[in-house]
Structures are given as C-alpha cells and as structure tokens.
Amino acid sequence: MGVPFTAAHGSIRYSLSIYNTEEEIDFIIDKMPPIIERLRQMSPFWQQARQA
Structure with missing residues (x-):
C-alpha cells in the first residue's frame, strides 16, 4: 500500500x-x-509515539 511499516501496523481498516x-x-x-x-x-x- 506504500505506507511505512509502523503506520500499517497502527491502522484499522473498515469496509x-x-x-x-x-x-x-x-x-x-x-x-x-x-x-x-x-x-x-x-x-x-504506540508507546514510542507517545514518548516522542
């Protein structure tokens, strides 16, 4: 999909x-x-993003 690894693992997809x-x-x-x-x-x- 062309998104960074961390973004892909932080997503929820709805159909x-x-x-x-x-x-x-x-x-x-x-x-x-x-x-x-x-x-x-x-x-x-998520923990890393919260610390940044």
Missing part, C-alpha cells in the same frame, strides 16, 4: 457498502474505543 445500515455503523463506532485502547496498550509503536 462498508451500500448494504450497511446506520445501526450497524453506530454499533461499531460504539464498540471500537475499548478495542483501540487495548490495541494501543499492546503496541510498542
């Missing part, structure tokens, strides 16, 4: 279509913050 409902999108938006926090705690790249 949406015309068939997704507003309720499905609201659901994932609601569920993501604790998942993102957990992934950040596990990531050495």
Whole structure:
C-alpha cells in the first residue's frame, strides 16, 4: 500500500457498502474505543509515539 511499516501496523481498516445500515455503523463506532485502547496498550509503536 506504500505506507511505512509502523503506520500499517497502527491502522484499522473498515469496509462498508451500500448494504450497511446506520445501526450497524453506530454499533461499531460504539464498540471500537475499548478495542483501540487495548490495541494501543499492546503496541510498542504506540508507546514510542507517545514518548516522542
């Protein structure tokens, strides 16, 4: 994809279509913050970025 290694490992990719409902999108938006926090705690790249 032409992005740096650390950026690729710090990304979450979503695929949406015309068939997704507003309720499905609201659901994932609601569920993501604790998942993102957990992934950040596990990531050495996030720790390095926070120190910079």
